Amino acid sequence: MDRYALFLGCTTPTQVIQYELSSRWICKHLGIELVDIDDFVCCGINQVNLSQESGLLLAAMNLAIAEAKGLDILTLCAACTGALAEAVEKLKDQETRDRVNRKLKTIKLEYNGKTRVKHISRVLYEDVGIDAIKRKIKRDLSNLRVAPHYGCHYLKPESAFEGFDDPDNPKTLHQLISAAGAYPVQYETLNLCCGGKSFPISKELAPSLVQKKLDNLKNKKIDGIIVQCQTCYLMYNDQQKVINEQFRKQYNIPVLLYPQLLGLALGGEPQSDLGLDLNAISLNNLLTQAGTNRKI
Amino acid sequence: MKQDKSEQGAVRIADLDPDFKSEVMKHEEAQGLNACFACGTCTAGCPVHEIFPEYSPRKLAKMVKLGMRKEVLSNPHIWYCVTCHTCEQRCPQNVKFFNILNVLKNMAAKKGYAPSPWVEQTQQIMQTGLIFPLDEALAKKRKSFSLPTLKSNGKKAKILIELAGLDKIKSKK
Numbered sequence A: 001m002d003r004y005a006l007f008l009g010c011t012t013p014t015q016v017i018q019y020e021l022s023s024r025w026i027c028k029h030l031g032i033e034l035v036d037i038d039d040f041v042c043c044g045i046n047q048v049n050l051s052q053e054s055g056l057l058l059a060a061m062n063l064a065i066a067e068a069k070g071l072d073i074l075t076l077c078a079a080c081t082g083a084l085a086e087a088v089e090k091l092k093d094q095e096t097r098d099r100v101n102r103k104l105k106t107i108k109l110e111y112n113g114k115t116r117v118k119h120i121s122r123v124l125y126e127d128v129g130i131d132a133i134k135r136k137i138k139r140d141l142s143n144l145r146v147a148p149h150y151g152c153h154y155l156k157p158e159s160a161f162e163g164f165d166d167p168d169n170p171k172t173l174h175q176l177i178s179a180a181g182a183y184p185v186q187y188e189t190l191n192l193c194c195g196g197k198s199f200p201i202s203k204e205l206a207p208s209l210v211q212k213k214l215d216n217l218k219n220k221k222i223d224g225i226i227v228q229c230q231t232c233y234l235m236y237n238d239q240q241k242v243i244n245e246q247f248r249k250q251y252n253i254p255v256l257l258y259p260q261l262l263g264l265a266l267g268g269e270p271q272s273d274l275g276l277d278l279n280a281i282s283l284n285n286l287l288t289q290a291g292t293n294r295k296i
Numbered sequence B: 001m002k003q004d005k006s007e008q009g010a011v012r013i014a015d016l017d018p019d020f021k022s023e024v025m026k027h028e029e030a031q032g033l034n035a036c037f038a039c040g041t042c043t044a045g046c047p048v049h050e051i052f053p054e055y056s057p058r059k060l061a062k063m064v065k066l067g068m069r070k071e072v073l074s075n076p077h078i079w080y081c082v083t084c085h086t087c088e089q090r091c092p093q094n095v096k097f098f099n100i101l102n103v104l105k106n107m108a109a110k111k112g113y114a115p116s117p118w119v120e121q122t123q124q125i126m127q128t129g130l131i132f133p134l135d136e137a138l139a140k141k142r143k144s145f146s147l148p149t150l151k152s153n154g155k156k157a158k159i160l161i162e163l164a165g166l167d168k169i170k171s172k173k
Helices: A017-028 A052-068 A078-090 A094-107 A120-128 A132-136 A174-178 A206-218 A230-246 A258-265 A286-288 B019-025 B028-033 B041-045 B047-051 B057-066 B069-073 B076-080 B086-090 B097-110 B116-128 B135-142 B154-163
Strands: A002-007 A030-038 A072-075 A117-119 A143-150 A224-227 A255-257
Touching: A002 A052, A017 A030, A017 A120, A017 A255, A017 A258, A017 B047, A030 A120, A030 A174, A052 A072, A052 A078, A052 A094, A052 B097, A052 B154, A072 A078, A072 A120, A078 A117, A094 B154, A120 A132, A120 A174, A120 A258, A120 B047, A132 A174, A143 A174, A174 A258, A174 B069, A206 A224, A206 A230, A206 B047, A224 A230, A224 B135, A230 A255, A255 A258, B019 B028, B019 B057, B019 B097, B028 B097, B041 B057, B041 B086, B057 B069, B057 B097, B069 B097, B076 B097, B086 B097, B116 B154
Parallel strands: A002 A030, A002 A072, A072 A117, A143 A224, A224 A255
Antiparallel strands: none
């Protein structure tokens, strides 16, 4: 059985707990053991804005903690994935690693380059596998047409991801959606960023980017957008409501985290197993399409 | 002396700082800057540029090369990057503009231009280890979904942040 240290990050376990809930449920269901680690801290991605060294030290601290337990890291947030994987890459350089380890020593930690970092979708794709997922499907989702959204840091910087997917023409989430039985639609703004990382600085930028994608998707007859990062979720879900109010738009596109979609396909209970009732935009139509006859 | 209209907004050689570029390029992350021939592929693919045309990776790279220290470091738009990495993904010269921008932001932060949200996040991490407080309401919410109590190690994070000198950074007034 696969065993990973679960890296929750900051935002998922505090603001988007349905992502954590559904991820834990599908992992349990598919035989991936998740180990909770009390000492993990912020991945350091925003720290990089003010001090690259500070960001690298926080990432290295997390890598060292997992290494001491002999575990690789499973992430949920795309940004945490990018920050930690980039740190793994940077710390391959002996000089950088020595410098960082001198500082980690003050908190009795050391990183020797053993820990690897994988996003939950990559674990599903590589460790579980598309065919094995297909064999476990219990609920038919073939009526669902959904738009995949990858999240920039799930794919980039490219050098940190060992070529497991192509940042310019990504495929893994499409295949995971198909494995869950739903249909991934093609659309022009597939690679457009959600803008989440600018949100603390500008309240206009992210909504403008979100609106571009929603505009592109509104005539595609989709049942929802599938994301694999809680920040992308918050942008497309929460900002969709703000855009509707501020610009008198009437977008009404449900947004699901991938583990919620897969959880539905695996026969999970929408509310208690997958937290679908916590998603702000009503999923009742989507659930009817999914044949659950369940209202939440 | 009355300024000629054609000179408005023009770069004056006397105002340029020839040391700025080498200071930026001392940082390993920014060493690719010399390979930039200002083709603008970065800016053409930049989603921020589409919304705010004032933000342009090509222009910023050029400004650094010219030595426009103050105009770069005090530029509010350097903080608008959404970190999508498209610029470096598309660059034909393999320049990592994203990394160069981080060097510029770090320098700007030291000069007192750090936006308050990032400084506040640092202060929060020094307390709880995460960018959010861990309060009673959250503990209750997590418990109601049978999720384990959320913990983190703010003490150790604080030590590392202090070692990086980030605790001394003040936000822009």
